[in-house]
Amino acid sequence: MTALLDIRDLSVAFDTDEGSVRAVRGVSYSVEEGEVLGVVGESGSGKSVHALAIMRLIPAPPGRMESGEIRFDGQDLLSLDRRRMRDVRGKRISMVFQDPMSSLNPVYSVGFQLRETLRLHLDLGRGAATGRACELLELVGIPDPRQRLSSYPHELSGGMRQRVMIAMALAGNPRLVIADEPTTALDVTIQAQIIELIKELREELGLTVIWITHDLGIVAGLAHRVNVMYAGYVVERGPVRAIFKRPSHPYTVGLLSSMPRMDRKDAGGLRPIPGRPPDLARLGPGCPFQPRCPLADDGCREAMPPFDETGDPGHHVRCWKWPEARAGHDGGLSLDA
Amino acid sequence: MTPDSVPLLEVRGLKKYFPVRSGLVFDRKVGDIKAVDGVSFEIHRGETLGLVGESGSGKSTVGRSVLRLIEPSAGEVLLDGRDFLAVKGRELRRLRRRMQMIFQDPFASLDPRLPVHAIVSEPLEVEGGIGRKELRERVDHLLDLVGLDTGSRNRYPHEFSGGQRQRVGIARALALDPDLVVCDEAIASLDVSIQAQIVNLLQRLQEHFRFSYLFIAHDLSMVRHVSNRIAVMYLGKIVETAPTEALFDNPAHPYTRALMSAVPVPDPDIEATRRRIILEGDIPSPANPPRGCAFRTRCPVAMVRCSQQVPRTLEIGSGHFAACFRAAEPAAPP
Numbered sequence: 001m002t003a004l005l006d007i008r009d010l011s012v013a014f015d016t017d018e019g020s021v022r023a024v025r026g027v028s029y030s031v032e033e034g035e036v037l038g039v040v041g042e043s044g045s046g047k048s049v050h051a052l053a054i055m056r057l058i059p060a061p062p063g064r065m066e067s068g069e070i071r072f073d074g075q076d077l078l079s080l081d082r083r084r085m086r087d088v089r090g091k092r093i094s095m096v097f098q099d100p101m102s103s104l105n106p107v108y109s110v111g112f113q114l115r116e117t118l119r120l121h122l123d124l125g126r127g128a129a130t131g132r133a134c135e136l137l138e139l140v141g142i143p144d145p146r147q148r149l150s151s152y153p154h155e156l157s158g159g160m161r162q163r164v165m166i167a168m169a170l171a172g173n174p175r176l177v178i179a180d181e182p183t184t185a186l187d188v189t190i191q192a193q194i195i196e197l198i199k200e201l202r203e204e205l206g207l208t209v210i211w212i213t214h215d216l217g218i219v220a221g222l223a224h225r226v227n228v229m230y231a232g233y234v235v236e237r238g239p240v241r242a243i244f245k246r247p248s249h250p251y252t253v254g255l256l257s258s259m260p261r262m263d264r265k266d267a268g269g270l271r272p273i274p275g276r277p278p279d280l281a282r283l284g285p286g287c288p289f290q291p292r293c294p295l296a297d298d299g300c301r302e303a304m305p306p307f308d309e310t311g312d313p314g315h316h317v318r319c320w321k322w323p324e325a326r327a328g329h330d331g332g333l334s335l336d337a
Numbered sequence: 338m339t340p341d342s343v344p345l346l347e348v349r350g351l352k353k354y355f356p357v358r359s360g361l362v363f364d365r366k367v368g369d370i371k372a373v374d375g376v377s378f379e380i381h382r383g384e385t386l387g388l389v390g391e392s393g394s395g396k397s398t399v400g401r402s403v404l405r406l407i408e409p410s411a412g413e414v415l416l417d418g419r420d421f422l423a424v425k426g427r428e429l430r431r432l433r434r435r436m437q438m439i440f441q442d443p444f445a446s447l448d449p450r451l452p453v454h455a456i457v458s459e460p461l462e463v464e465g466g467i468g469r470k471e472l473r474e475r476v477d478h479l480l481d482l483v484g485l486d487t488g489s490r491n492r493y494p495h496e497f498s499g500g501q502r503q504r505v506g507i508a509r510a511l512a513l514d515p516d517l518v519v520c521d522e523a524i525a526s527l528d529v530s531i532q533a534q535i536v537n538l539l540q541r542l543q544e545h546f547r548f549s550y551l552f553i554a555h556d557l558s559m560v561r562h563v564s565n566r567i568a569v570m571y572l573g574k575i576v577e578t579a580p581t582e583a584l585f586d587n588p589a590h591p592y593t594r595a596l597m598s599a600v601p602v603p604d605p606d607i608e609a610t611r612r613r614i615i616l617e618g619d620i621p622s623p624a625n626p627p628r629g630c631a632f633r634t635r636c637p638v639a640m641v642r643c644s645q646q647v648p649r650t651l652e653i654g655s656g657h658f659a660a661c662f663r664a665a666e667p668a669a670p671p
Contacts, residue, residue, distance in 0.1 A: 042528040157619040187391035188555065189616045192599035196615055214529055217558075217601030221608030240605045258533035260562035262600045263607060265582065269540065270562065272533030276498050 003030035003071075004176060004208050005054070010068030012046075012053050015061060018281040022066070023049040025232035031176070036202065036209040038223030038240070040216060040255075044277050046232040047212045051178045055095060056085055073175070091121050091172035098181040100161035104153040110137075110164050111149025114171060121172035136167040141197055159190035166197065170205070178210045183218070195222060216255060220244055225314070228252050231278050231288035233304070238315030248310050248317040250293045250325040257329075287319070295321040295328075343418045344379035345549050346403070346436075346517055351376045351412035353395070353402050357624055370624045372398040374573035376412070380517065385543070385550040387564030387581070389557055389596070393620045394570040396553045400519045403551065404436050405429075416517075434464065437510040441522035443502035447494040453480070453505055454490040460512040479508040482545075484538060500531035504538070511542065519551045524559065536563060557600050561585060566656070569593045572631040573623055575650075577664075579657035589659040592632050630661070638663055 012024040024046040031037045041047040052058050054070055056077065070077040077088060097103050105113060114133040118124050124132060130149070137145035140163040153161055162182060169177055179198070183191035195218065201207055211222060219226055219240065226243040228236040228251065236249040247253045254273035260266060275292040286301040287293070293300065299320055307316040310326070319325060354369040373395040380386045390396040402409040405421070414421040416432055424432055440446035447456055458476045461467055467475070477487045483504040494502055503523065510518055520539065524532040536559065543550060554560050560567055561581060568578040569592065577590040588594045595614040602608060616635045621627055627634045633643040642662055650660040 042530060159619055187620070188557070188599045189391060189595060190619065192613055192615055195601075196613070215601065216529075216603040217608075220603045220605045221601050221611070244603060244605050255529060256603060258530055259603060260533075260536075260558045261602060262558035262561055262597065263602045263604075265585075266562055270533040270537055272537060273530040274534070276500060276531060277528065 002033055004033045004073060005031040005210075006069075006071040007054070008069040008071075010050060010053060010070065011066040012049055012058055013064045013066050015064070016281065020064075021280045022283075023232050023280060024053060027068075027229075027232075027234050029227055029234060029237060031208055031210060033175075033208055034202070034206055035224040036211060036222055038219035038226045039210060039212045039229060040214065040219055040226060041212075041229035042214055042277055044231070044280060045229040047229045048180050050229075051095070051180055051210065051212055054178065055089055055093060090117070090169075090174065092174050093176045093178065094169040094172060094174040096162070096165050096169045096177060096179040096182045098184050100158065100165045100185075101153060103165055104161060106153055108152075109149065110151050110153065110156070114149070114164070114168055117168050117171040132171075133167075136170060137164070139170070139201070140164070140167045141193075142167070157190075158186050159193060162186060162190075162194055163197070166194075166201075170201070174207075176208045176210070178212070180212045181214070182211075184213070184215075191218075198222070216244075216259065228255075231280060231283060233288065233318060235289065235319070236315075236317045238310070238312060238317075242310070242312040242315040246310070246312060246315070246326060247329050248315070248322040248326040249289075249319050250295055250321070250328070251289050253325050253329040254292075295324050297321075345382045345384075345417065346380040346551075347413070347415040347418070348379070348399075348403060349377045349413040349415070351399065351402055351414065352410045353398050353407065354410045368624055370622075371573050371626060372623055373402060373409075374623075374626075376570075376573075376575050378568050378575065378578060380549045380551060382516070382549060383543070383547045384566065385552055385564045387560035387567040388551060388553045388570060389555065389560050389567060390570030391555060391596075391620060393572065393623060395573040395623070396555075396570050397521050399570070400438065400521045400551060400553050404433070404438055404519060406438070434460070434513045435515050436517045436519065437513065437515040438519045438521060439503070439506050439510050439523045441525050443499060443506045443526075444494070446506055447502060447509075449494050452491050452493055453485070456494070456505060457508045457512055460509060464513060475512075476508075479512060482511070482542065483508045498531075499527050500535060503527065503535055507535075507538065507542070511546070514546070515548055517549045517551065519553065521553045522555070523552075525554065525556070532559070539563070557596060569596065572620060572626055574631060574660065576632065576661065577657075577659045579654070579659075583654055583657050587654065587657070589653055589657065589664040590632075590661045591636050591638050591663070593659075595635075595637070632661075 008028050010024055010027040013020050013022045027050055039047045111133055115129040118129040118132050133149060134145045137148055142148050142163050183194050202209055223240050226240050227234045230251050236252050247256055257271040258273055273292055278288050287304050290296040290300040305318050305320045307318050310317055351373055352375055353373040354371050356366045357368040357370055358364055359367045376399055388396045401407045403414055421432055454476050457479055458472055461472055480487055485504050524535050552563050564581050566580050567584050568575045571592050577593045588597055595616050598614040618635055621634055629644040629646055630648050633639040648660045648662050650658050652658050653664055
């Protein structure tokens with residue numbers, strides 16, 4: 001397999017009243033052609049900001065790319081001029097956002113917006129664009145596609161709107177789709193429909209997908225590999241089985257033991273992670289999870305650990321104490337102080 | 338749980354219709370949105386009833402109607418056997434203090450201009466008959482119970498994180514020592530790592546005070562975790578009610594089965610072998626629900642009969658009720 005996307009040492013900062021806040025900190029990873037990468041994190045983890053950085057959609061100012069290299073299909077995206085970057089967006093990498101209602105223009109019909117996208121990306125004539133728009137709506141499972149072209153966004157349900165957004169994301173035949181919490185605003189039965197659709201599309205079109213979510217459950221069923229993000233860092237990354245069966249960062253361990261499971265009766269109570277996510281403007285030099293971590297010691301407060309290999313192929317973790325965290329997962333580490 | 342003879346709360350045939358109006362000059366009613374359409378359930382002392390459903394199921398409207406934050410269109414709400422919908426004035430206020438609500442959005446449900454101690458003491462002051470010193474002690478005690486240090490009593494809601502704000506909302510709800518607490522998506526807007534903190538707090542408080550919860554949520558995993566019994570709503574009706582383990586061991590309504598199968602499980606091995614029931618289409622509009630069984634338009638096992646008759650709720654096991662003609666059949670073979 002070859003890396004379709006290769007990110008090295010990506011850092012993004014925002015200038016705020018409280019000084020410079022680094023939202024993404026030295027993120028490096030690669031995505032193979034045809035795989036689904038799950039990116040998991042809570043609010044403020046940098047998962048969405050890093051995706052916007054890939055698309056070079058970080059508003060500057062106040063945003064700033066501090067460092068990094070983003071290579072897509074061998075091409076350095078950060079060196080492209082604006083015109084050539086526009087060609088990458090939509091045609092080679094596209095995005096699907098959480099809220100389709102605010103991504104679609106309410107005063108234009110679905111057909112108008114799809115045709116506009118098609119004519120822009122593929123330089124299609126009117127007739128050809130309409131035909132292709134129909135095909136796309138059919139591809140994403142919208143019934144009566146020809147009639148739906150004249151519908152306005154408010155006439156569609158949330159699930160249908162998200163299907164339209166996916167159709168628009170596919171309009172330029174991209175190779176990589178970045179989906180940022182695409183099902184968070186949807187009901188669970190509709191979420192199941194959309195996940196199924198993405199799985200089908202991936203197989204049919206050979207798409208590569210980065211799926212950003214706070215929901216570990218979705219990632220377990222969809223992703224091949226997983227990045228766990230916390231306070232701007234990727235703190236653990238690896239194949240999906242390694243992440244769920246042998247989690248090695250105390251944060252990942254804590255997340256898994258704080259979630260109730262629908263599929264089984266829980267043994268005892270939930271074990272929450274104490275404390276709360278850090279204020280990014282006030283991070284010390286050490287590990288950002290250290291104030292909430294039961295394993296933390298002075299070393300953790302002094303320096304952020306580099307990635308260490310856990311021994312499972314492709315499984316890396318940024319924690320000084322990961323062997324203890326992993327053992328804690330197996331034995332039911334209690335993070336509840 | 339030992340079922341007492343008179344449940345704490347009994348809801349019978351609860352309906353809430355919102356009129357649909359049309360016309361600029363001649364305002365006329367053209368129909369009803371049947372947000373809640375004949376819902377019955379009971380909650381015993383110290384019990385947690387989970388009420389699950391998707392958006393548009395009417396679950397939040399049930400919670401609000403029970404507390405008379407909105408007036409129900411029909412039905413009965415009995416608190417300790419007394420008709421809560423019939424009372425007025427002082428008697429209404431007296432009964433109302435026994436039922437409190439914790440809202441989804443702690444950002445919207447707390448007055449931004451009041452410091453925390455004023456937010457928590459407000460119900461006590463309205464109630465009256467409490468001295469300044471006692472009031473202060475009581476507020477500090479409540480803040481302590483929900484895990485906020487007393488140093489936070491003079492701070493304002495915007496100074497808190499979402500989880501801490503929800504703790505303030507809980508302290509306020511508990512100020513008058515209620516018998517029933519309605520949690521309406523109380524943890525839905527919190528980060529995953531904070532949700533467990535708040536749920537554990539809710540459970541500890543219940544053990545301490547022995548009140549009951551009506552726990553309204555869309556998150557089936559969390560509902561399973563907290564509830565003694567669960568009621569599943571679809572399009573204004575309860576389609577299935579059962580003790581929690583009975584519901585998960587033997588879900589009888591096709592909607593319950595579909596809902597369970599749609600919830601992702603954080604285990605790749607299980608996910609790889611699970612068979613999902615993918616429901617077609619969307620929840621229909623409550624302004625124009627399907628005739629017969631409301632679920633039949635999306636139901637994978639619907640029959641002709643389902644479009645002709647409304648299925649009655651039948652007891653299919655001990656305390657296990659389902660409203661489906663096919664509920665008694667075993668689950669469809671995989």
